[in-house]
Amino acid sequence: MNNTQYPLARTNGLVVQEVPNEVLVFDMETNEAHCLNETAAMVWKYCDGETSVAKIAEILGSSKGSDVNDDLVWLAIDQLNEHKLLESRMESKFAGRSRREVLRKIGLASMVALPLIASMAAPRSVMAQASCTCANNGACRNGSLPGCPTGSCSPSNVCVP
Amino acid sequence: MSSNNNRHRTLLRAYGVEAIIEADDRNIFEKVKAVASKALVGRLTFGEVGESAERPVYSFLTNDSGTVEFNIADVTSGEYKDDFGFERFLNGAIRSHIAAMSKSWVFLHAGVVEWRGKAIILPGHSHKGKTTLVSELIRLGAGYMSDEYAVMDENGLVHPFERDLGVRFAPDEGPTPVDPAVFGGARAIDPVEAGMIVFTGFVKNAEWKPETITLGSGILESVPEVIPFSFNTEFVLKVLNTTFNRAIIVKSDRGEALDTAPKILEYFDQLIIDVR
Structure with missing residues (x-):
């Protein structure tokens, strides 16, 4: 299976707590807590190594009643990469482009909230x-x-x- | 150095944690017990050590030169001769250790007051002005619960941790214990549900402009203030979820505590009116 199209969420060393419309993840290895908004959480949920990026976009779109471009999923994957929440790092689709540029492009086209992951370090x-x-x-x-x-x-x- | 036979020992139990206090000097032993009682606001018991499982030890042993070598559960250690200042250090060290090791309670660094039967929780680290804000809130009639910890049980109820307020009368001074009655406030006795979580910090000339944040963001913001987050993470996240889920969570810079305290209470009262 092509890893670049079938993202796999990391499960080891993570403590997950679902709260309404968000997911909290604590990474025991990095000692960081992350808060995934609804969009990021949904993308992460379907990162099972068997569902393609295009399929995740489709699932996200049908749950929100709106078309969702693959780029929105890639934006979430970029952040999941950044926070080490994927089993293996995936090549960014937006390499060489600024986050602002990408956000503007996707944000204008999307009716779905942009994926967002906020983080906080816990004292060791x-x-x-x-x-x-x-x-x-x-x-x-x-x-x-x-x-x-x-x-x-x-x-x-x-x-x- | 004394032999084990000459040591005074007792088993401290508090918040589901057990630790052995041992000292070779009777006066020091009694003093440490008194400090522990104060540190844990009387919510502890002392009993026989017995022979069961290994437990952390708070040890105080006097060497030949009269210096006391201390070791607090292998977390902090050192020695002292003149105990001036040591009592306050020990108070904090015992409190921190019990809070850190508890598996059935969650300790969040926060000022807490009771208002309209709910807890208003002000998470924040030491030296961030939470005692000042708490003292202004109790001056306005809020019940005093703590200026140190929001202590939460597994059902998400917030319990008082009613030590005296630690008031700093000058920026470079350590805290002086002050009874909340000095501010005209009463101590809240019963556990209550959380009504509002307020993330706020002093910024000169800032105005109180609260913005509600999501439950997930509120829990995330509190992570640096939980003792210790990484030790019992699953339980901590569940308790924070249960506790915060019942409350409005807001964030705002604030100016002087004197100006902010009434605004916090007014804001809370307005929320209650809006809900009704």
């Missing part, structure tokens, strides 16, 4: 976001430790959350 450390706790007493000097705001060091040079 158990304590990191909870406090600016120092690994060692004395490590924190007048807020010089990353994450320690000025004034958060105690007189004995421990970092006070």
Whole structure:
């Protein structure tokens, strides 16, 4: 099967939570959370390695009651690529063209909301976001430790959350 | 260094997490227990350690020079001689560790007040002005729930984490505990459903212009404030979904807390009128 036409969604290392009209995905490998809007989520859902880009566009179109161009699906695939949500990276159809140019072209022609993936990094450390706790007493000097705001060091040079 | 036989030990249980406190000095042992009680707003028990499974240990051992070597569950360690400032450090470290290890509760860094029987949650990290905003909200009659965590159970109810407000009287100072009664506020006691989630941060001269955001965006925005997101992700996402799904989620820059607090409450009241 031609990989460039049959995208396959990644499943390993992901935690998925569906919410109304969106899908949240947490990537355990990159420690990033992603929010896929309805269009991006629907494209991702049909990235099963057996459904072609053209077919995904057709499914999307029939669910929205509107014609959907393949380019809209490719735009979603580009973003899925970017956020490592596909099993293997796919060649971008829009290589060499700016995102703005592509968005303008597809956006003007489409009645369906453009695919959008927003991301946020989660703190890795158990304590990191909870406090600016120092690994060692004395490590924190007048807020010089990353994450320690000025004034958060105690007189004995421990970092006070 | 003392032998294991001379150590005072107790099993701390809080929010479904167990940890052993051990110290070779009775005074330090009692002090650590007191700090833990304060850190976890009294929602803990102490019991026999027993011989069962391995648990994280908060250890405090005094060496020959009188320096106390501490280790908080292998997450943070160090030593101190003069305990000035250490109590506050320990308070934060224990609270953070319990919040981080809990598998049945979700701790979101946030200020929380109760208003019209619902929780207004203001997610945000330390030093972002959430205590200031919370203190203004309770001055206007909102019930005080927390200036540190929105604590959510598996049913999506928001529970009070009613430590004293940590008020910074100068930008370079650490927080001073202040009873919410000082602001004329009462402490909310019961868990409540979320009514509004407000993502806001101080921007000089900014106006309060709330825009609703989607449930998915709201959960995504809160990711950096959840302790810890990557440890118990599936449960955290479910709880956030359940909690936030019942609420309006808004985002806006804000100016001074004094000006913003009444606008937040008015906005919430208007939402209730609109719904009715």
